[in-house]
Amino acid sequence: MTEQGPLFDLKQLDELAAGSPDFVNVMIDTFLTHTPEQVEHLVSAFQQGELKRMGEIAHKLKPSIDLFGISGLTATVRSIEQKGKAEHRDDKLSAEVLELDRVMTLVFEELHKMRPQ
Amino acid sequence: MALLRVYIIEDNEVYAKALNHHLSLNPDNEVEVFHTGKAFLQALHSRPDMVTLDYSLPDTTGEEVLKKIKEFDKDIPVVIVSGQEDIRTAVNLLREGAYDYIVKDENTRERLWNTVNHIRENVRLKDEIDRLREEVNIKYDFSSIKGNSEVLKKIFRLIEKAVMTNITVSIYGETGTGKEQVAKAIHYNSSYRKRPFVAVNMAAIPKDLIESELFGYEKGAFTGANQRRIGKFEEANNSTIFLDEIGELDLHLQAKLLRVLQEKEITRLGSNTPVKVNSRVIVATHRNLAEEVKKGAFREDLYFRLRGLPIELPPLRERGNDIIILAKFFADEFCRDNQLPKVQIARPAQQKMLKYRWPGNVRELKAVIELGVVLSDSGIIEEEHLNFHSQDGIKELIFEETSLRNYTQQIIKYYLDKYDNNVIKVAEILDVGKSTIYRMIKNKEIVINTRQ
Numbered sequence: 001m002t003e004q005g006p007l008f009d010l011k012q013l014d015e016l017a018a019g020s021p022d023f024v025n026v027m028i029d030t031f032l033t034h035t036p037e038q039v040e041h042l043v044s045a046f047q048q049g050e051l052k053r054m055g056e057i058a059h060k061l062k063p064s065i066d067l068f069g070i071s072g073l074t075a076t077v078r079s080i081e082q083k084g085k086a087e088h089r090d091d092k093l094s095a096e097v098l099e100l101d102r103v104m105t106l107v108f109e110e111l112h113k114m115r116p117q
Numbered sequence: 118m119a120l121l122r123v124y125i126i127e128d129n130e131v132y133a134k135a136l137n138h139h140l141s142l143n144p145d146n147e148v149e150v151f152h153t154g155k156a157f158l159q160a161l162h163s164r165p166d167m168v169t170l171d172y173s174l175p176d177t178t179g180e181e182v183l184k185k186i187k188e189f190d191k192d193i194p195v196v197i198v199s200g201q202e203d204i205r206t207a208v209n210l211l212r213e214g215a216y217d218y219i220v221k222d223e224n225t226r227e228r229l230w231n232t233v234n235h236i237r238e239n240v241r242l243k244d245e246i247d248r249l250r251e252e253v254n255i256k257y258d259f260s261s262i263k264g265n266s267e268v269l270k271k272i273f274r275l276i277e278k279a280v281m282t283n284i285t286v287s288i289y290g291e292t293g294t295g296k297e298q299v300a301k302a303i304h305y306n307s308s309y310r311k312r313p314f315v316a317v318n319m320a321a322i323p324k325d326l327i328e329s330e331l332f333g334y335e336k337g338a339f340t341g342a343n344q345r346r347i348g349k350f351e352e353a354n355n356s357t358i359f360l361d362e363i364g365e366l367d368l369h370l371q372a373k374l375l376r377v378l379q380e381k382e383i384t385r386l387g388s389n390t391p392v393k394v395n396s397r398v399i400v401a402t403h404r405n406l407a408e409e410v411k412k413g414a415f416r417e418d419l420y421f422r423l424r425g426l427p428i429e430l431p432p433l434r435e436r437g438n439d440i441i442i443l444a445k446f447f448a449d450e451f452c453r454d455n456q457l458p459k460v461q462i463a464r465p466a467q468q469k470m471l472k473y474r475w476p477g478n479v480r481e482l483k484a485v486i487e488l489g490v491v492l493s494d495s496g497i498i499e500e501e502h503l504n505f506h507s508q509d510g511i512k513e514l515i516f517e518e519t520s521l522r523n524y525t526q527q528i529i530k531y532y533l534d535k536y537d538n539n540v541i542k543v544a545e546i547l548d549v550g551k552s553t554i555y556r557m558i559k560n561k562e563i564v565i566n567t568r569q
Contacts, residue, residue, distance in 0.1 A: 016135055016226065018142050027134060034130045059173060062200050063221045064131040 007107050009069030027067075028111050035064055039104045042080070046097045054097075055084015072103050120147040121237050124165040126157045126182065127198070128175050132221070136169065136198070139226055140233060154182045161189055167216075167236045169229065172199035172206065180210060187214045192243075194236045198229065250311060262298060263446045264439030268431045272299070275428045280306040285378075287363075287423050288401040290430030293478030296401035297361060299428060304357040309397055312356035317349045320362035327370055329386050332377070338387025350383045353396040363423065364404035364415060375419045398423070433475040433482060435535060440470050443479060447486040448498065460490050462498045469500050522562075529554055530563050538565050 010024060017023035038061050045054035058081035065073050076096050083093050123146050127133035133150045140148045149165075151157035154177035157168075168186060172179035183195055194216035197207070207218040216236065219228045262269070279286050280303055288296045297316065304314045322330050329338075333348030349358060360366075366374065377383050378398065382391040400423050409415035433440060441462070448460050462470075466489070475481055485503055492502040532543040533554075540558075544551035557563045 012223070013135075016139055020138070023138055027131065030134050031131050056173065059200050060129050063129055066222070067131060067135055 005071065007070065007072065007103065007110055009071065012067055012069055025115070028115060031064060031068060032108060032111055032115075035061070035104070036108055038064075039101060043097060043101050046093070049089075051084045051087045051089060053084070055081050055087075058084055058100075068107070070103065070107055073100055076100055076103075121145055121167065121233070121240060122163075122165045123148045123233065124157060124160070124168045125150045126152075126154065126168065126174065126179075127171045128152045128173075129171070136229070139229070143233075145237065146233065153177075157182065158185055161186065164190065165193060166240050167194045167196065167233065169196045169198045170215075172197055172201045172210070180213065183210060183213055183215060194239070196229065196232050196236075198225065247311075262295065262302060263443050264436055265442065266436045266439045268436060269439060272428060272430065275426065276302055276306070279303045279426050279428070283307070283309075283397040285397075285423055285425030286399045286428060287406070287425055288399065288428045288430060289405070290401075290403065291432045291476075291478055292403050293480030294430040294432060295479050296430060297359065299430065300357070300359045300361075300399045300401060303399060304359070304397075307357065307397065309356045313352065314357050314359065315349050315353035315396075316359040316361060318361040320365045324367060327366070328373065331370075331374070332383045333385040335385050335387035338385070342387065345385070348383065348385065350377060350394045350396055351392060354394050355396075357397045357399060360398065360400045362402055363400040364402035364406055364409055368414075368416065371416045371419050375416060375422060378419075378422050398425075433478040434473070437471075440475070440482065441467050443482055444470060444486050447483045448490055451487045451490050457490065458496060460493055460496050460498055462489075463500065465500045466498050466503055469503055473505055526557065526562050529557065530565075533563065533565055 013024050013027050038057055042054055042057040042061065045051075045057060058077050062077050062081060065077050076099055080093070080096050080100065082088075083090065083096075123140055125133055125136050125140070125148060127136060127150065130152070133152065137148050137150050140146050149160075151160065152175075154174045170179050170182055174182065179197060179199065183197075186193055186195055191214065195214070197210050197215050197218045198221060199206075199218070200221045201207070202220055210218055217228075217232050219225055219232065262272070276299060286300070286303060288299055290296050300316070301314055304310065317330065319327065329342075329346075329348065331348050331350055333346050333351055334342050336342055336345050360374075377394070380391070381395060382393050384391045406415055406420050406423075410417045410420050433443075444462055444467075448462065451457070452459050470482075470485075477484075485505065486498070488504060489498040489502040492504075493499065529543065529547065529549075532546060533540070536542045536546075540551050540554050544554055554563075558565060
């Protein structure tokens with residue numbers, strides 16, 4: 001939990017599962033396999049000043065964030081995407097990238113806990 | 118129908134899995150996922166029924182992949198599913214031939230579901246059309262032209278030649294000899310077979326309407342032109358246009374038709390912009406076009422342009438035993454269509470048919486036989502069940518008022534054509550001296566047909 005509300009909401013995935021019990025677990029596994037690397041690449045692109053690449057990764061990350069109901073990052077990921085596309089570094093960008101990394105790290109931790117052992 | 122094969126191109130593994138799961142909920146979908154444009158293009162040859170395409174891919178752009186799909190087969194529907202909310206991108210992709218553009222958001226699932234259902238319905242209808250076309254192909258394959266006379270075998274050989282290229286074909290023959298049947302046999306055995314066969318009968322359309330019928334018109338081109346309409350030539354683009362009774366076209370339109378055939382482009386009425394058309398042209402007429410050219414009723418340049426591969430259909434009376442083969446075929450067909458038991462044709466009835474002149478040719482024979490089946494008792498068509506259009510032989514023979522000399526020339530010419538210019542045989546049949554015939558040929562009173 002963050003101060004703004006729940007970290008994520010699996011309601012969309014539950015709906016999408018349409019009664020298939022394994023689907024949500026498979027999706028969590030897929031998310032945990034591929035997304036941490038994407039976040040790492042995004043942060044690294046930002047740090048190296050490769051804003052265009054950063055924007056492209058944010059663009060790719062966007063549907064996963066929406067699908068997992070990570071509402072705290074809905075606006076942030078779009079802002080990073082737009083700034084990357086325009087190669088525009090403003091004084092908020094650094095904080096936005098940090099916020100994305102922070103929230104996603106928490107999400108990964110929480111989701112890991114939900115995985116069947 | 119068979120499973121709808123959906124290929125998903127999506128490099129986000131999470132999103133790809135979600136789409137795959139969602140579309141696989143319908144057991145009628147067979148879904149396959151590709152994470153790169155390259156992997157998809159390698160599999161394109163297996164021809165999916167539809168593709169969902171992410172715009173941004175790691176190795177290429179959605180636009181590039183869309184272009185390659187359309188080059189491969191423009192009929193494969195491609196739905197762009199993208200995080201790009203840029204309207205300009207969407208419009209461009211739709212212009213390039215994308216079926217739909219769906220933005221990745223909370224409504225994607227429902228929109229994609231509906232779009233896939235629309236595509237499934239379209240594929241079903243397309244399959245249905247293909248199936249019906251196949252049926253038509255079967256209906257119009259060569260076997261629908263019945264008979265085994267030598268003269269018909271020659272026609273078959275010409276049809277076989279005609280289907281190998283897109284040469285213009287001109288079909289000559291009396292009314293009812295099956296000119297349209299031959300045109301259809303050529304079309305449905307040619308490379309254009311999957312496209313519509315567009316037939317226009319020049320004699321059936323009022324003179325004032327032919328031009329708009331052939332070339333189409335723009336809205337406001339004339340009173341009553343409330344909307345744009347494409348003409349038969351555009352309808353037959355990359356297909357066959359069959360211009361029946363071409364000899365009835367008036368001189369003014371002949372000039373326009375000649376221009377279309379030369380330039381391979383038409384201009385709709387009320388427009389200044391020419392439109393390229395690529396149509397295979399087949400024409401037919403019951404008239405002797407060479408004679409019409411001599412009389413000045415048909416343009417010589419158009420005649421040569423249209424002549425292409427000439428196919429002359431013989432009148433039924435010259436097809437000997439084909440009359441009986443066709444009669445039996447029509448009797449069987451009529452009985453089958455009307456759930457009647459099969460009928461036989463009695464020998465005297467067959468003799469009667471062989472002696473008749475058949476001015477209405479195959480069309481008349483079909484009508485006579487169908488009536489014969491209806492009138493027949495105990496499953497046999499007898500002589501008295503055959504009602505011919507005219508029983509008066511001499512009236513049939515004398516169909517125009519002309520000189521005795523002219524009749525003599527026509528009769529000799531008829532037999533020379535029938536017996537491949539065998540003067541000795543014709544002289545015997547007509548009981549005239551062969552020198553009489555040679556003299557008439559020498560004096561050009563009879564022009565012998567040298568066509569093989």
